[in-house]
Amino acid sequence: MTQLSVIIVSHGHEAMLHDCIGSLDEALRDIASETVLLDNLPDGKVEALLRPVFPDVIYMNNPSPVGFADNVNRASKACAGKHLLILNPDTVYQSGSIAGPSTT
Numbered sequence: 001m002t003q004l005s006v007i008i009v010s011h012g013h014e015a016m017l018h019d020c021i022g023s024l025d026e027a028l029r030d031i032a033s034e035t036v037l038l039d040n041l042p043d044g045k046v047e048a049l050l051r052p053v054f055p056d057v058i059y060m061n062n063p064s065p066v067g068f069a070d071n072v073n074r075a076s077k078a079c080a081g082k083h084l085l086i087l088n089p090d091t092v093y094q095s096g097s098i099a100g101p102s103t104t
Contacts, residue, residue, distance in 0.1 A: 004033040004098065005081030009071040011040040013089035014049055021054050023093040030099040034058060038075040040065050 006024060010017055021035060028035075038060040039046040047059040060075060072086055085098070 001032060002034055002080040002082070003031050004028070004083050004085055005076070005079035006033060006035045006085045006087060007072055007075045007079065008035065008037045008087050008089055009040060009068060009075065010037060010046050010089050011065065014046055016089045017046065017050060018053065019092050020087065020089050021050070021057060023091075027093040027096070027098045030097045034080060036060065036075045036078055038062070038071050040071055 006028070008017070008020060017037070021037070024035060035054075035056070036058045037046065037050070040062050042061060042063050042065075044061055047061070050057065051059065058078060060078060062071070062074070066074075076084055
């Protein structure tokens with residue numbers, strides 16, 4: 001079962017997304033997760049650039065730009081996770097696991 005769905009909304013942030021998504025490997029290593037990237041621009045540029053590097057990301061596109069909340073709501077409908085983590089594309093995870101230390 002997917003515990004965490006990470007949602008990232010991009011609106012012309014191609015240069016930042018590689019670092020943002022790439023930093024999640026360590027952070028998500030101990031938790032069943034998925035990453036959903038919603039491109040708010042209809043050109044499909046983000047998916048074309050990133051799919052070769054991050055093939056497991058779920059890519060979504062808007063036919064026309066909408067506001068941030070609408071993007072998050074749309075992406076959340078495609079998520080399977082019990083919990084949502086909404087990240088801005090300019091964030092980079094620093095260290096450790098989002099799941100935290102084991103309590104067993």
